[in-house]
Amino acid sequence: MPSYCFQCGTQLELRLTDNREREVCPACGWVYYAQLKVGAAVLIEQDNKLLLLRRNHEPWKGTWMVPAGYVEADEDPRDAAIREVREETGLEVELGELFHVYYFADDPRGNGVAFVYKAEKVSGEIKLNGESSAAQYFQWHEIPADLTKGGHDKMIMEWQLRARCTKDEKSL
Numbered sequence: 386m387p388s389y390c391f392q393c394g395t396q397l398e399l400r401l402t403d404n405r406e407r408e409v410c411p412a413c414g415w416v417y418y419a420q421l422k423v424g425a426a427v428l429i430e431q432d433n434k435l436l437l438l439r440r441n442h443e444p445w446k447g448t449w450m451v452p453a454g455y456v457e458a459d460e461d462p463r464d465a466a467i468r469e470v471r472e473e474t475g476l477e478v479e480l481g482e483l484f485h486v487y488y489f490a491d492d493p494r495g496n497g498v499a500f501v502y503k504a505e506k507v508s509g510e511i512k513l514n515g516e517s518s519a520a521q522y523f524q525w526h527e528i529p530a531d532l533t534k535g536g537h538d539k540m541i542m543e544w545q546l547r548a549r550c551t552k553d554e555k556s557l
Contacts, residue, residue: 390415391524421488422497424536425466426453427482427504428544429476433543434522438473440533441518444493448535451540453499462500470504474520475512485543489536499536525549 388397390410396409397417408417428451429436437449454469455463463480470478481503490496511520523529525548532538 388417389533391417395540422492422495423456423462424453424497424499425456425462425469426451426499426501426537427466427470427478427480428501428539429470429478429504429506431506431522433548434524435528435541435548436474436520436522437529437541438517439519441516441522445533445535447518447530447539448533449529449539451501453537454499463502466500466502466504473514473516474509475514476509477507479507480504485540487536487539489539492535495537499540501536501540518549541542 389395390397390407390413392415393410393413395410395412398411399406400409401407402409402416409415416532436451440446440448440450454464454465454472458488460468466480467478470476484501484503487499487501488496490500513520516527525545528541528545531543
């Protein structure tokens with residue numbers, strides 16, 4: 386699919402630039418630098434269980450994920466995280482610490498990074514918006530095997546590992 390220059394509208398050509406093949410405008414020299422998608426995700430715990438949503442659409446329909454979505458160009462990732470939880474679950478949350486930032490390269494919509502926050506439910510009851518077919522809280526040892534990609538599998542497995550380690554420490 387041909388791409389066109391954002392500056393002058395000329396069709397871009399592939400050229401070696403900055404030791405990489407990039408799309409460059411032959412007319413004005415403008416270079417297209419592909420950028421990562423930015424996502425925000427939230428880990429919501431209740432009674433030492435993690436809230437997961439079952440995806441209701443592709444990619445990865447039927448797999449489990451945490452509430453998450455893409456950050457708008459003019460939006461702080463923290464604000465996007467709160468918005469996504471509200472849109473997908475109907476819950477109001479208060480964000481806590483940044484859990485981790487994950488790079489993902491397995492999403493057919495593009496590579497990206499996801500900022501993952503821990504959060505506490507402040508109010509509301511779960512009301513799914515159609516993006517998910519189910520919502521359920523899971524203990525660390527109940528986490529389903531069919532996890533969404535795009536970083537969700539990494540964040541959920543890390544939560545699971547930390548929860549298990551915390552449980553093991555308490556039993557010593």
